Amino acid sequence: MIQIQNVSKWYGSFQVLTDCTTQVSKGEVVVVCGPSGSGKSTLIKCVNGLEPIEKGSIIVNGTKVNDPATDLPKLRSHVGMVFQHFELFPHMSIIQNLAIGQVKVLGRSQDEAHERGMKLLDRVGIKMHANKYPGELSGGQQQRVAIARALSMDPICMLFDEPTSALDPEMITEVLDVMVELAQEGMTMMVVTHEMGFARKVAHRVIFMDHGQIVEDAPKEEFFGKPHSDRAQQFLSKILNH
Amino acid sequence: MFSNFDFSVIPPSLPYIWQGLVFSFRLTVTAMLGGIIIGTLLALARLSGGKALGFAAKTYVDLMRSVPLLMMILWFFLLAPFFMKITPETSALITFTLFQAAFYSEIMRAGIQSIPRGQINAGFAIGMSYWQTMGNVVLPQAFRNMVPVLLTQTFILFQDTSLVYAIGATDLLKAADNTGKLYGRTVEMYIFVSLIYFAICFSLSMFVKYMNKRIAIIR
Numbered sequence: 001m002i003q004i005q006n007v008s009k010w011y012g013s014f015q016v017l018t019d020c021t022t023q024v025s026k027g028e029v030v031v032v033c034g035p036s037g038s039g040k041s042t043l044i045k046c047v048n049g050l051e052p053i054e055k056g057s058i059i060v061n062g063t064k065v066n067d068p069a070t071d072l073p074k075l076r077s078h079v080g081m082v083f084q085h086f087e088l089f090p091h092m093s094i095i096q097n098l099a100i101g102q103v104k105v106l107g108r109s110q111d112e113a114h115e116r117g118m119k120l121l122d123r124v125g126i127k128m129h130a131n132k133y134p135g136e137l138s139g140g141q142q143q144r145v146a147i148a149r150a151l152s153m154d155p156i157c158m159l160f161d162e163p164t165s166a167l168d169p170e171m172i173t174e175v176l177d178v179m180v181e182l183a184q185e186g187m188t189m190m191v192v193t194h195e196m197g198f199a200r201k202v203a204h205r206v207i208f209m210d211h212g213q214i215v216e217d218a219p220k221e222e223f224f225g226k227p228h229s230d231r232a233q234q235f236l237s238k239i240l241n242h
Numbered sequence: 243m244f245s246n247f248d249f250s251v252i253p254p255s256l257p258y259i260w261q262g263l264v265f266s267f268r269l270t271v272t273a274m275l276g277g278i279i280i281g282t283l284l285a286l287a288r289l290s291g292g293k294a295l296g297f298a299a300k301t302y303v304d305l306m307r308s309v310p311l312l313m314m315i316l317w318f319f320l321l322a323p324f325f326m327k328i329t330p331e332t333s334a335l336i337t338f339t340l341f342q343a344a345f346y347s348e349i350m351r352a353g354i355q356s357i358p359r360g361q362i363n364a365g366f367a368i369g370m371s372y373w374q375t376m377g378n379v380v381l382p383q384a385f386r387n388m389v390p391v392l393l394t395q396t397f398i399l400f401q402d403t404s405l406v407y408a409i410g411a412t413d414l415l416k417a418a419d420n421t422g423k424l425y426g427r428t429v430e431m432y433i434f435v436s437l438i439y440f441a442i443c444f445s446l447s448m449f450v451k452y453m454n455k456r457i458a459i460i461r
Contacts, residue, residue, distance in 0.1 A: 077369025087364035101368035
């Protein structure tokens, strides 16, 4: 589904990604972790072309992302993305947030879009707030709406960029619950997160990044059992021993 | 000192002054709408990253902002007749729109830049094109954020319309001036129009305060 091949990226003379190669198969849940500044958020933003890459190639569902001829809006319309800071549109009500992409991009009618939107809101438990504005909801609720907004486009895979990092601890669970449910339904997911509990529960593979490189790319059991690299061992021992 | 004043000249001149006021409003509204539309396009051109387009827009804005409005009004009125037949009123409408566009463009540029990058990414991420993202996500928020400044600029614009006096277009001030001279009561008429300008600007500013409360985005 997602193939990342020898991807390198620079910001000016600073290299943020170095020769990253990995893939996410259909139905697979891959967790990307690593210290801050390791390039994991940058890597996931390259997958749907929000960040350009200088070297290598990224292929999503058979379409090359870094080809100038690629219709990026079309590609992105079926790759859902959830951001660290939710990024709901603050000037639209919750249901409008879910309808806008369906109407403007997929060409659905308002009624159809609202109906589909309400179903998804019901699923993430926000139905009663459909007519409120994003600023009236808690962070956890906003992030669940953001997931519903991504799902409203009927995505073939979902990208999560630190979806719980901006949340109060007690709201993390409500967002993770929705994500676990998605994973168990067989959604293809690439998730940048520090939530190792989530990784243990639903991930198939875990990728560990440091200094813009993929240091470890292993099945979950192997990664949590005995990571190959020292750096990953250090990282795990620091975040797991509490 | 008011004993020598004769305010009885006001009622008979009202219909004529009204016409002047209507033109002042027409000028304000035309320059505001035209200015915001052209100004937004100029702002987008400057932010687009396109070198030639951005440079052209920047040159235009810098040029317009470096010349006093009164000079622009005079120059346009003096030069335009070489290219077309033009009344002072039409000349004023065009000059004001072009001039205000430069100021509105700077306001809109600040407004657009105040929208976080993440919002643009969110628009892109659900498959919107650049223009869809601008039109549905960025500009609606930029306008809301900028309403107080846009309206302040519009007050200044409304007050500046009195400058068309210089080219003889009949706005509120010119109309008052004409009737004042007709009756030999210029000072009374100036006092009267000052009160009109004050009443309009003051009530508009009350309206702006009310609007700000209504359309502010809950964050």
